[in-house]
Amino acid sequence: MSFQEFKPRQFQQLPMVVKNILIINVVLFAGRWLLEGKIDLDRYLDLFPIGTEYFKPHQFITYMFMHADLPHIFLNMLAVYMFGSILENLWGPKRFLNFYILCGLGAAALQLGISAFNNEYTILLGASGAVFGLLVAFAMMFPNTELQLYFVIPVKAKYLVTAYAVFELYNGFFAHDNVAHFAHLGGLVVGVIIMLIWKRNKTFFF
Numbered sequence: 323m324s325f326q327e328f329k330p331r332q333f334q335q336l337p338m339v340v341k342n343i344l345i346i347n348v349v350l351f352a353g354r355w356l357l358e359g360k361i362d363l364d365r366y367l368d369l370f371p372i373g374t375e376y377f378k379p380h381q382f383i384t385y386m387f388m389h390a391d392l393p394h395i396f397l398n399m400l401a402v403y404m405f406g407s408i409l410e411n412l413w414g415p416k417r418f419l420n421f422y423i424l425c426g427l428g429a430a431a432l433q434l435g436i437s438a439f440n441n442e443y444t445i446l447l448g449a450s451g452a453v454f455g456l457l458v459a460f461a462m463m464f465p466n467t468e469l470q471l472y473f474v475i476p477v478k479a480k481y482l483v484t485a486y487a488v489f490e491l492y493n494g495f496f497a498h499d500n501v502a503h504f505a506h507l508g509g510l511v512v513g514v515i516i517m518l519i520w521k522r523n524k525t526f527f528f
Contacts, residue, residue: 336407337407337410339415339422340402340403340406340410340418343387343402344399344402344403347395347398347399348395348399350363350367350389351395354388364388366378366381367381367385367387367388368388368445368446369381369385369434369445369446371434371437371443371445374443382427383426385430385446386426386448386449386451387449388448389447389448394448401453401456402449402456405456405457405459409459409460412463421459422455422456423452424516425451425455425512425513425516426449426451426455426509427512428451428455428511428512429446429450429454429506429507429508429509429512430505430508431508432504432507432508432511433451433508446502448505450505450509451505451509454506454509454510454513455509455516457486457513458510458514459517462514463517464479465479465480466480469482487507487510490506494507
């Protein structure tokens with residue numbers, strides 16, 4: 323199969339890891355809403371800064387499965403479904419899961435590191451960092467595949483992901499919002515590193 327263009331009809335099955343990621347995220351999102359006022363899932367599952375009162379090591383994993391609102395989870399899970407399904411079908415479940423988790427860990431590490439440097443108290447939640455890893459992996463494997471920007475404008479994957487990375491870098495330094503822009507970049511950078519290692523060694527690492 324060529325790594326220049328992806329044909330959507332090549333894969334029809336929803337693979338195991340992607341399916342479970344979607345289920346876990348939806349269940350926790352619903353639980354967060356249904357248990358509001360009874361159990362504070364955010365306190366236990368979001369990622370708090372290291373050394374603070376609520377920080378627990380497991381949060382480096384669980385934060386990837388928590389989301390703030392409906393648009394947040396919808397966009398992330400749409401990307402997991404679209405790009406994750408393709409990559410898992412190509413790589414297999416074990417390699418895909420390791421890639422996804424490592425990108426999420428890289429996202430957390432960079433964002434918490436930047437926040438600590440700036441003396442900011444940052445709480446992380448969401449799959450966006452891991453999703454950025456999936457985006458860059460797809461763009462590196464299928465650079466000339468056209469994606470629909472805003473579901474309308476066709477843009478090649480390599481240009482879209484590059485522009486998105488520049489946009490996130492700019493916002494990381496200059497935007498004053500509640501979005502963890504450096505987490506997005508952390509997931510992207512780890513994704514690039516892993517893909518380059520795999521390309522150089524031409525072997526399965528996981």
